[in-house]
Amino acid sequence: MDEERLLPITLVKEYYWCPMIAYHKLLLWSERPTQSMQSGGLTGEQRAELVERLEEARIEVQELLWEQPVQSRRLGLVGRVDLVAVTPRETLVVVEAKLSVSRRSLYSRAQHILAQLAAYTIAAEETLAMPSEKTLVYATEAARLIEVRITPRHRRLVEEAARELWRILETGITPWTRPRRSRCRACSYRGVCPSIQA
Numbered sequence: 001m002d003e004e005r006l007l008p009i010t011l012v013k014e015y016y017w018c019p020m021i022a023y024h025k026l027l028l029w030s031e032r033p034t035q036s037m038q039s040g041g042l043t044g045e046q047r048a049e050l051v052e053r054l055e056e057a058r059i060e061v062q063e064l065l066w067e068q069p070v071q072s073r074r075l076g077l078v079g080r081v082d083l084v085a086v087t088p089r090e091t092l093v094v095v096e097a098k099l100s101v102s103r104r105s106l107y108s109r110a111q112h113i114l115a116q117l118a119a120y121t122i123a124a125e126e127t128l129a130m131p132s133e134k135t136l137v138y139a140t141e142a143a144r145l146i147e148v149r150i151t152p153r154h155r156r157l158v159e160e161a162a163r164e165l166w167r168i169l170e171t172g173i174t175p176w177t178r179p180r181r182s183r184c185r186a187c188s189y190r191g192v193c194p195s196i197q198a
């Protein structure tokens with residue numbers, strides 16, 4: 001692993017959405033902006049709403065770390081968490097904002113988002129040297145907090161993705177991917193994707 005270079009945590013999400021997208025982004029490095037990337041974090045109003053929701057959920061907070069840079073040198077991953085709340089017990093509450101998401105959608109078909117949240121949680125724990133107590137998604141459209149249980153399986157998913165991402169970067173090996181019409185139709189890599197051309 002390159003000591004000086006860490007891979008963005010968003011690639012963990014891409015990897016579980018479609019490994020070939022992660023491959024394209026790693027090797028062509030032609031990052032296509034997404035809505036969440038363009039939004040540039042939470043607005044002042046959204047931050048105030050989020051703090052209200054934390055109070056309503058009776059989450060005790062000692063310090064709020066907005067846009068907290070986090071990294072896991074162990075896994076070679078780096079990112080920025082929308083909010084890390086430090087509790088009086090010296091534990092962390094990791095909060096990631098998503099535009100529109102529900103508890104049902106998270107658990108029924110959003111393994112890629114759960115893996116991304118687990119990656120942020122691991123990196124926050126490593127960076128701030130405190131254990132996490134909770135991981136929350138803040139659904140900005142509905143101004144609602146959703147608690148996500150990060151299990152050992154989610155943590156293993158992150159480790160596996162990090163291993164594979166580094167392997168792709170270092171060897172250039174194309175990951176095996178089965179094209180799926182619903183995903184491929186709107187994919188911006190469709191024109192250059194070897195899975196589609198095969």
Ligand code: SF4
Nearest residue numbers: 018020021184187193
């Ligand atoms: S075209 Fe399909 S298989 Fe290729 S990168 Fe996009 S989603 Fe993945």
